[in-house]
Amino acid sequence: xxxxxxxYVLRLGGVKILLLLLVSITGFTLLHLAPGDPLSQFTLAPGxxxxxxxxxxxxxxxxxxxxxxxxxWLHGIMTGDWGRSFRDQSPVLGIIVSHLTATIELGLAAxxxxxxxxxxxxxxxxxxxxxxxxxxxxxxxxxxxxLPTFWxxxxxxxxxxxxxxxxxxxxxSSPGDRSIVGYLRHLALPxxxxxxxxxxxWSRYMRTxxxxxxxxxxxxxxxxxxxxxxxIIVHRLLRGALLPMIPVAGIYLPTLLSGAxxxxxxxxxxxxxxxxLDSLQYRDYPVVxxxxxxxxxxxxxxxxxxELLHHVADPRLRA
Amino acid sequence: xxxRNAAPLLSVRNLTVNFGGPDIVDDLxxxxxQGEIVALVGESGSxxxxxxxxxxxxxxxxxIQGSASLSGGASSGGQEAPTELVGLPARRxxxxxxxxxxxxxxxxxxxxxPLQTIGGQIREVxxxxxxxxxxxxxxxxxxxxxxxxxxxPEGCLALLPQRLSGGMRQRVMIALAIxxxxxxxxxxxxxxALDVTVQAQVLRLLKGLRDQTGMAxxxxxxxxxxxxxxxxxxxxxxxxxxxxxxxxxxxxxRPAMPYSRALLSAAPRLxxxxxxxxxxxxxxxxxxxxxxxxxACRFAARCDDVRETPxxxxxxxxxxxxxxxxxxxxxxxxxxxxxxx
Ligand SMILES: Nc1ncnc2c1ncn2[C@@H]1O[C@H](COP(=O)(O)OP(=O)(O)OP(=O)(O)O)[C@@H](O)[C@H]1O
Ligand code: SF4
Ligand SMILES: [Mg+2]
Numbered sequence: 001x002x003x004x005x006x007x008y009v010l011r012l013g014g015v016k017i018l019l020l021l022l023v024s025i026t027g028f029t030l031l032h033l034a035p036g037d038p039l040s041q042f043t044l045a046p047g048x049x050x051x052x053x054x055x056x057x058x059x060x061x062x063x064x065x066x067x068x069x070x071x072x073w074l075h076g077i078m079t080g081d082w083g084r085s086f087r088d089q090s091p092v093l094g095i096i097v098s099h100l101t102a103t104i105e106l107g108l109a110a111x112x113x114x115x116x117x118x119x120x121x122x123x124x125x126x127x128x129x130x131x132x133x134x135x136x137x138x139x140x141x142x143x144x145x146x147l148p149t150f151w152x153x154x155x156x157x158x159x160x161x162x163x164x165x166x167x168x169x170x171x172x173s174s175p176g177d178r179s180i181v182g183y184l185r186h187l188a189l190p191x192x193x194x195x196x197x198x199x200x201x202w203s204r205y206m207r208t209x210x211x212x213x214x215x216x217x218x219x220x221x222x223x224x225x226x227x228x229x230x231x232i233i234v235h236r237l238l239r240g241a242l243l244p245m246i247p248v249a250g251i252y253l254p255t256l257l258s259g260a261x262x263x264x265x266x267x268x269x270x271x272x273x274x275x276x277l278d279s280l281q282y283r284d285y286p287v288v289x290x291x292x293x294x295x296x297x298x299x300x301x302x303x304x305x306x307e308l309l310h311h312v313a314d315p316r317l318r319a
Numbered sequence: 320x321x322x323r324n325a326a327p328l329l330s331v332r333n334l335t336v337n338f339g340g341p342d343i344v345d346d347l348x349x350x351x352x353q354g355e356i357v358a359l360v361g362e363s364g365s366x367x368x369x370x371x372x373x374x375x376x377x378x379x380x381x382x383i384q385g386s387a388s389l390s391g392g393a394s395s396g397g398q399e400a401p402t403e404l405v406g407l408p409a410r411r412x413x414x415x416x417x418x419x420x421x422x423x424x425x426x427x428x429x430x431x432x433p434l435q436t437i438g439g440q441i442r443e444v445x446x447x448x449x450x451x452x453x454x455x456x457x458x459x460x461x462x463x464x465x466x467x468x469x470x471x472p473e474g475c476l477a478l479l480p481q482r483l484s485g486g487m488r489q490r491v492m493i494a495l496a497i498x499x500x501x502x503x504x505x506x507x508x509x510x511x512a513l514d515v516t517v518q519a520q521v522l523r524l525l526k527g528l529r530d531q532t533g534m535a536x537x538x539x540x541x542x543x544x545x546x547x548x549x550x551x552x553x554x555x556x557x558x559x560x561x562x563x564x565x566x567x568x569x570x571x572x573r574p575a576m577p578y579s580r581a582l583l584s585a586a587p588r589l590x591x592x593x594x595x596x597x598x599x600x601x602x603x604x605x606x607x608x609x610x611x612x613x614x615a616c617r618f619a620a621r622c623d624d625v626r627e628t629p630x631x632x633x634x635x636x637x638x639x640x641x642x643x644x645x646x647x648x649x650x651x652x653x654x655x656x657x658x659x660x
Contacts, residue, residue, distance in 0.1 A: 218430055218433070220424070221423075221430040223413075223416065224423075225496065226444070226447055226448060227444070228447070229413075235443075240433075316433065316479060
């Protein structure tokens with residue numbers, strides 16, 4: 001890596017850290033301005049007095065001015081102490097990590113589904129431009145794009161769980177069932193829901209990128225030189241179309257998180273999406289802020305990685 | 320170079336192409352001799368590209384009728400039985416492309432793979448057609464680049480197309496096209512996108528390659544001056560038909576078809592072309608579009624010599640006007656004899 005590249009990475013990093021700060025300030029402020037109070041869960045406890053409540057508030061740091069609370073929180077974040085949950089006093093980072101596996105598993109399964117379907121559909125549409133296959137894949141994309149995630153989830157539950165009883169309605173596993181098959185049956189519907197709703201992103205971009213390459217003279221020339229269609233599809237078409245997909249993936253991968261929020265709620269999937277909504281309901285600020293920051297970092301890391309990867313993968317940028 | 324007694328390398332008969340609508344190329348017939356450079360000229364839309372692509376088997380969604388028969392090339396000493404290209408299964412056509420017939424196009428930048436080094440692209444073609452590997456593959460790649468006049472072939476192998484100048488790119492493109500030593504090269508306006516000095520260099524290169532290897536060439540151009548610089552024979556296409564087919568020296572001295580004459584009188588001389596002017600100046604009026612070609616002479620509306628009869632009575636056919644012992648010369652004009660100087 002040359003000096004220019006190092007500078008590029010540093011500048012990229014600087015901008016992203018500023019963005020993180022902005023997200024955290026906005027999140028912190030909005031959260032504390034929103035109606036509701038984390039203390040409300042204690043007020044109804046038997047034998048609760050105003051004094052005792054004030055004590056609790058002090059213990060949670062809620063009696064401090066907002067900016068002080070923020071700085072305290074920020075200091076903690078930077079030193080690796082993400083605070084403790086208001087609900088059960090366990091460390092926020094630990095809670096997030098323990099919910100992460102479920103989300104990652106759901107995310108990967110959904111990604112596998114949406115990537116293979118989306119890229120496949122886009123490629124087929126481009127190769128059969130203007131024919132029936134192209135129209136059908138376009139219409140499927142548009143339909144999937146306009147379906148709300150929760151609605152699709154509920155429809156799946158109704159059809160496959162309630163009517164056909166093929167799959168459980170939700171949760172990570174059934175009590176007492178630790179088998180892989182049991183787990184996969186639980187994973188199937190949420191993964192399919194989350195996967196299908198993100199198909200259109202990949203299929204539309206793939207259709208566009210692959211279509212552009214097919215229009216280029218290089219494809220006709222490759223054929224004129226006697227290269228096989230397999231070689232041309234893999235080495236010219238796929239390679240050329242996947243390259244611009246890298247930054248697109250960097251931008252759209254994190255949107256899986258917002259999809260996961262809904263999917264996990266509909267299917268009671270114990271990931272960080274559901275953790276976020278639960279914590280929001282309990283006004284568990286440290287956990288909410290923790291998940292928020294975690295997601296923001298994920299978004300930035302993902303887009304940064306994609307940019308770097310694109311830089312490495314495109315020989316024109318290396319030259 | 321041209322040996323008219325030998326069987327032609329490529330023999331095209333009644334080739335007709337449409338895309339579901341009217342015929343774009345209509346009853347095209349001509350021969351290309353071994354090692355012969357034939358200029359295919361005609362105004363835009365006359366079907367030069369479509370006809371060539373049809374022979375190469377590179378058209379999609381096209382209906383192709385007629386025949387294009389490729390005889391055994393220089394490599395086989397003409398011993399192989401001719402291969403009919405029209406209707407040949409896609410796999411067999413692919414195996415012939417690059418190895419027996421090859422093609423280069425106008426814009427070398429968009430013709431090359433932008434993501435692969437020159438070396439990678441040459442190896443890709445060589446691997447598709449030869450069994451070369453390792454050092455042999457490498458030295459063949461170097462030899463090809465030297466053959467097309469690239470000064471630092473070793474360095475060039477590592478470069479991406481974007482790093483080369485237009486002329487270098489077209490040289491690389493030519494190297495790719497001749498990598499498997501084809502017998503026939505279609506060159507579709509290969510110099511049009513280049514600036515004039517480079518244009519002359521590439522023309523010299525192509526002619527030199529023919530002299531070296533005996534590869535025949537169909538050189539498609541708008542530009543009669545370019546045609547005169549390179550061609551052994553000239554075929555004029557008008558509205559999808561051959562209207563004149565003559566040896567270059569005969570064609571430029573005594574063109575028989577009024578359309579050819581109009582083109583020649585409007586065309587600038589070679590010096591002017593190389594100085595930067597030179598596109599084929601069309602005679603007045605317009606080429607009838609594929610749907611409106613009618614049953615009369617297609618040039619009638621623009622022809623100064625048109626007569627009710629015979630010009631409008633029926634479509635003139637392509638007739639041989641070569642006197643005994645003269646080289647092949649055909650023309651599509653009902654009045655060629657009266658008009659002969
Ligand atoms: N894929 C296609 N589908 C339908 N029509 C086509 C197609 N390709 C070419 N044509 C039509 O065929 C006609 C002849 O085109 P062609 O490209 O062969 O002309 P040309 O002689 O090569 O002209 P130019 O000098 O402009 O390259 C044109 O009218 C063109 O619109
Ligand atoms: S047939 Fe008649 S109209 Fe056609 S080119 Fe000859 S003279 Fe002109
Ligand atoms: Mg053309």
